[in-house]
Every structure is written in C-alpha cells, then in structure tokens.
Amino acid sequence: MGKPTFTVVDSHIELPLPLYESHIVGLVNLPDGEVLSVYAGLSKEHVEKLQAHARDMEDVELQNNTSDYRRFVENSYEDWYKKERTPFALIGASGQLAALIWFGPEKMPIESDTDSWDTVAFRSYAPYRGKGIMTPFGLFAISKYIELRPGRSIWLETGPSNEAAVHLYKKLGFTEHSYQGHADRLLMTFTEPV
DSSP: OOOOEEEEOOOOOOSSOOTTOOEEEEEEEOTTSOEEEEEESOOHHHHHHHHHHHHOTTOHHHHHHOOHIIIIIISOHHHHHTTTOEEEEEEOTTSOEEEEEEEEEOOOSSOOSOSOEEEEEEEEOTTTTTSSOHHHHHHHHHHHHHHHSTTOEEEEEEOTTOHHHHHHHHHTTOEEEOOOSOTTOEEEEEEOOO
C-alpha cells in the first residue's frame, strides 16, 4: 500500500489568524482513496472536536502523553489561542479531526543565542492514528509555518519514553539536546535550513 500524498492549495493567509477563522491550505490523499483537508486555524466546530478528544479518557495515549485535558477542558481554547498559537488541522471527509499540529512563540527552556523560538505540538486521533499521516502532515505544516513566519526556530519537549513521538520528530528533522531542566523530558529542536 502507498503513502499519503499532499497537494498544496493556493491559499494566501497572514498570521495571526483571527480566533475561529480557518482556511484550507492543502489536501491529503490517503492510499485507501480518502481525501483529508488541511486547515490553517480552527473553526468553532473544529475546536469542539478538539475539546471532545481532550475529554476522551479512553484515549490513554493522549491522556498520558499530553496536557490537553488541562489545556482545552479545564482551561479555555480562547485563552490558549491568545498566546499567538497557529494550529494546523487535518480534517477527515466526514468532518472528523484526524490530526492537529500547532505552533506558537515560546522561549526555549535553555539558554540560546536567539529569542526567535516557537514551540510545536503534534496530535493524531483515532481512527487515523497509525495510518502514516503524521510524517507528511508534519513536514507540510512545518514548511507552511516557516513560510508564514520566516527566520523562526522551532523546539519541543516530549517524554523520552514516548518512542513513537521521538521517532516521528527525528524523521521531521528535529535533533535531541542534553537538557537538565526536567529529567523526565527530552528537548528537541528544528532550525530552518539556511
């Protein structure tokens, strides 16, 4: 079976997007023929789906590896969005939230010679988790974000035991760093190629 393929949709957007504004920026063709849409920004309907995933206690992987319950259920999406977050959503043909990647300005937790850092987070949801969409979606989202915010460097933290995530981040071009801040966290960075 083949791999998912991406088509860029010519959609000129400028950041920051207003709250609840979303634009199609790409299409994903899955090997089974399903076509997913890539949106920059989340509509109210997409936010409701995000909050439903964050509340899903049966999604043990999401609950154990993210702070999404606190972020989107205990606190408000609106407060999170005020931090200049830029979400990219992968939406299924029936309107379901398949995956989400977001970026936003945030100082890296170690000393750096630049203040031009943004953080990033990756989520995939059932039934799309494990279908091979995150590598091409991640490459697409990183490329689009760098196009929209040139000169920014990107960092993330993850649990070192979250092997699937670490493997994905390395495939996307992230590098591990020694980090003494938290013993249970792994710091990884991606810097725009010159």
